[in-house]
Amino acid sequence: MRAFEVVLAWVESRILGGELTVGDQLPAERELARQLDVSRAAVREAVRTLQAQGVLRSSVGAGGAGGTTVTSVPARALVRLLRLHVALANFPVDDVIEARIALERLSIRLACTHARASDLAAMRQAIAVMAQPGVDKARFNDADTALHVAIAEAAGNRLAADLTIAIRESMKVPLLVAFSYVADWDQLVARLSADHAELYAAIDEGDADRAETLVETHIRSAWARLQAALPAGGRHTGS
């Protein structure tokens, strides 16, 4: 085991054992290095790793003292992880779509029961951006992401929301590439906007069964349209 892995294992076992919890402070770098008999650089390497996992947060204090605190912000870490692996094509886009459907069906079902006025307002706002005449592709993509994020947030299930958000974010670049090949952009916008209006109505009326079916149909048909627009060599065949 390398030096930084000793530190990593020390922190992780304390978190899993419940001895370190959110808000707790890690021993100072120098102290932890002494205690585990490793270099301060090794401690820093482990801390960076756990920062990237959304498990530690470092703040620079007066005179560079600062402190490292246990936190829990998995969303950004998940987004980063999935986005990189989608880009590395370890996760074929067709597989990502299937996983996305499973999670968005759950999120929208829960959103039908739990959405508050502020969640509905966020959804309406994203829909309004996409309905603006002449909306460009990047702006549409951002607003579409925002709509699906708002639905996931409304679900009130943090894990489902974070996974849904991470998957939608990981698809942002591939979707923008696909958008660039769409010939009749206005027609696609009209089609997707009609879908979004239906989704919103189902959530607003709290009709979970309808919302689940609609979101699956929406994701599948949007993806099929985008695939049809891609040049033959760029199409994902699910292999």
Added chain:
Amino acid sequence: MRAFEVVLAWVESRILGGELTVGDQLPAERELARQLDVSRAAVREAVRTLQAQGVLRSSVGAGGAGGTTVTSVPARALVRLLRLHVALANFPVDDVIEARIALERLSIRLACTHARASDLAAMRQAIAVMAQPGVDKARFNDADTALHVAIAEAAGNRLAADLTIAIRESMKVPLLVAFSYVADWDQLVARLSADHAELYAAIDEGDADRAETLVETHIRSAWARLQAALPAGGRHTGS
């Protein structure tokens, strides 16, 4: 932006842009440090972070030269990330169960079509371990994890499998704690074994609709039984 973040951003943007892909080698630590005008320690911190995300792999070569290669092994990274955040209770167990059901429904549906003989053999082996008379709780927990992992692997959807595995692994410790409170262990084993036999039969017969329903009922009822066994203060109420 801190020095290691400069390196992180450099590597990530190259991966997202498709310039760095699986199998490619990163410039040597010294070279990258010079190129980005940061310290070698900062390069190492960024490399550790990306290793933990399953995106880079470092090998020690002759004379400590070694090399850092782009890889893509997200499963361990996802398991680690989710396990830590479940332990930090950012994801309440009831939320985890709902997300798990959504993903396992998808995995088992796909497994009904894609399971090969070797997948079915792995499932039977796990089931056989759980059926051994007097099986202890830790061993049962490991075999139960192995069964759900085998079903996820059989699905042939890498993302769904990795997420399913990460979630099941993240529940290993909480489940073992719950097991420790079960008074009539033999009765629970009998009940769960009957469930597993039904799940296996549905996969073996390729009956996806039945398998989906069974896996949801199995996860819900197993969790309800375990919750009922927990002392009142330890019960998760979904809040």
